[in-house]
Amino acid sequence: MKASIHDTHFVFRRLHSLLGLLPVGGFLIFHLWENSQSRFGQTHYNDQVVGWLQQLNYLTLLEIFLIALPLLFHALYGLVILYNGKSNLSVYPWQGNLRYTLQRFSGIAVLLFLLLHVGWTRIWAIWEPAIKADLFAHMQGLLIQPSVFLLYLTGLLVSVFHLTNGLWSMAISWGVTTSPRAQSICLGICAFLAVLLSAMGVHGMLGFLP
Amino acid sequence: MSEKIQFRIRRQDTPYSPAYWQTFQVPFREGLNVVSALMMIRQNPLTTDGMKVDPVAWEFNCMEEVCGACTMLINHRPMPACSTLVDTLQQPITLEPLSKFPVIRDLMVDRSRMFADLKRVRAWIEIDGAWDIHQGAPRISPEHWRDNYLYSRCMSCGSCLEACPQYGQMLPFVGAAALAAVRLMNNHPTGKYHRKQRLHAIMVEGGLSDCGNAQNCVQVCPKEIPLTTAIGELGRETTVQMLKDLFGSAD
Numbered sequence: 001m002k003a004s005i006h007d008t009h010f011v012f013r014r015l016h017s018l019l020g021l022l023p024v025g026g027f028l029i030f031h032l033w034e035n036s037q038s039r040f041g042q043t044h045y046n047d048q049v050v051g052w053l054q055q056l057n058y059l060t061l062l063e064i065f066l067i068a069l070p071l072l073f074h075a076l077y078g079l080v081i082l083y084n085g086k087s088n089l090s091v092y093p094w095q096g097n098l099r100y101t102l103q104r105f106s107g108i109a110v111l112l113f114l115l116l117h118v119g120w121t122r123i124w125a126i127w128e129p130a131i132k133a134d135l136f137a138h139m140q141g142l143l144i145q146p147s148v149f150l151l152y153l154t155g156l157l158v159s160v161f162h163l164t165n166g167l168w169s170m171a172i173s174w175g176v177t178t179s180p181r182a183q184s185i186c187l188g189i190c191a192f193l194a195v196l197l198s199a200m201g202v203h204g205m206l207g208f209l210p
Numbered sequence: 211m212s213e214k215i216q217f218r219i220r221r222q223d224t225p226y227s228p229a230y231w232q233t234f235q236v237p238f239r240e241g242l243n244v245v246s247a248l249m250m251i252r253q254n255p256l257t258t259d260g261m262k263v264d265p266v267a268w269e270f271n272c273m274e275e276v277c278g279a280c281t282m283l284i285n286h287r288p289m290p291a292c293s294t295l296v297d298t299l300q301q302p303i304t305l306e307p308l309s310k311f312p313v314i315r316d317l318m319v320d321r322s323r324m325f326a327d328l329k330r331v332r333a334w335i336e337i338d339g340a341w342d343i344h345q346g347a348p349r350i351s352p353e354h355w356r357d358n359y360l361y362s363r364c365m366s367c368g369s370c371l372e373a374c375p376q377y378g379q380m381l382p383f384v385g386a387a388a389l390a391a392v393r394l395m396n397n398h399p400t401g402k403y404h405r406k407q408r409l410h411a412i413m414v415e416g417g418l419s420d421c422g423n424a425q426n427c428v429q430v431c432p433k434e435i436p437l438t439t440a441i442g443e444l445g446r447e448t449t450v451q452m453l454k455d456l457f458g459s460a461d
């Protein structure tokens with residue numbers, strides 16, 4: 001019988017779950033921390049934060065193998081998982097069920113936001129070297145528009161929810177939390193982490209404003 | 211005293227015919243449960259429009275919430291009709307067949323998939339193999355017994371599956387009941403000899419990893435079985451089993 005590690009279904013589900021945290025979730029946390037340093041001003045941000053990153057050796061390889069491919073797998077397989085469930089929140093309006101539903105909707109929202117976000121920064125910069133040279137000014141130009149600011153705020157909150165609620169669900173899937181008490185303590189920790197990451201993200205966004 | 215209880219019942223004559231609704235009234239009495247109300251309707255199948263119709267078909271057996279046969283959607287939630295008292299319900303009381311199983315007739319559904327899935331996950335205990343496994347009465351601690359007992363109360367009513375967003379007629383997931391059965395059998399002193407086979411049986415499409423942790427199952431289970439605890443415990447066991455399969459291990 002094909003089972004366990006010989007069963008692609010099981011392995012893919014576990015891989016999807018693992019990649020959501022490492023490296024994708026890890027990158028999200030790093031990314032928010034990185035950009036929270038926008039408050040130290042244009043020169044510091046461009047030279048120390050972005051400059052430090054851009055001088056890393058093998059940066060493109062790291063970007064492809066640590067960010068793009070894991071994210072792509074998680075996102076595409078996430079869409080497959082989406083197809084394997086049907087939310088029934090209207091009949092069972094409970095908070096666990098709400099988070100189950102939001103986990104799925106936030107996945108789609110994150111995907112759409114990332115396409116826009118990566119397009120506006122990383123992809124656009126391929127044609128427009130000025131963006132890379134002064135990322136701070138570019139982000140300021142974007143975030144100064146209220147509609148873009150609102151969009152980024154939504155993208156931030158939705159991503160943070162998806163990661164932290166995913167962490168809670170991961171802890172059950174991998175068997176870290178089993179008892180209802182452990183699961184509810186874990187939920188508290190994840191909620192705290194959500195507030196922390198959101199604050200860090202908003203702080204970073206505000207730092208770009210003049 | 212002429213207090214009346216109104217029932218809206220979803221009817222369906224054959225597995226393939228369209229469903230339709232009918233309304234019935236029965237006189238209220240103290241302690242009336244849904245099955246006894248359905249019995250009164252069966253005695254006098256007269257709709258509120260005064261139409262004489264075929265009696266409503268439904269299943270029941272034990273009348274004490276241990277067989278699961280009477281489970282139906284009562285006001286849109288899965289509940290055992292025998293132990294659900296009418297005066298705890300909002301009127302008109304809506305009765306529908308479970309939506310995740312094929313309807314046979316009216317409120318009767320075909321839950322054979324549940325039994326097929328129990329077989330699929332090897333939810334039985336082999337007391338004989340090519341050799342005799344059973345060596346005298348196996349002894350377990352009272353704590354162990356108490357934990358296992360919780361899971362042994364499952365009556366295959368299907369409520370947990372009805373409420374699960376990952377379970378459906380067109381979806382492969384076996385659902386909480388079969389997973390909890392694996393938890394029970396794997397912790398039985400004789401059943402544990404086939405622990406690995408059961409774990410392997412849920413490490414496939416439709417198995418444990420299809421759970422999305424919505425945790426509706428544990429809220430609707432009429433037997434209050436700690437289904438999400440079982441799912442977490444199996445998560446841990448399959449993680450360990452996966453590592454054993456990957457890196458090798460004696461058992």
Ligand code: HEM
Nearest residue numbers: 017020021024025075078107108111163166167169170422
């Ligand atoms: C910022 C990027 C993302 C991060 C940090 C992230 C992180 C996570 C984490 C940690 C989980 C928990 C895994 C588990 O429950 O075992 C998860 C689950 C999930 N993710 Fe993502 N994810 C991201 C993007 C996406 C995208 C773009 C989609 C695509 C639509 C998606 C769809 C899903 C789905 C459907 C689940 C639920 C899986 C399940 O319950 O079995 N995610 N994600």
Ligand code: SF4
Nearest residue numbers: 364365367368370431
């Ligand atoms: S686990 Fe509970 S809800 Fe599910 S079939 Fe068994 S008794 Fe019914």
Ligand code: FES
Nearest residue numbers: 271273277278292
């Ligand atoms: S008749 Fe057996 S559970 Fe209701």
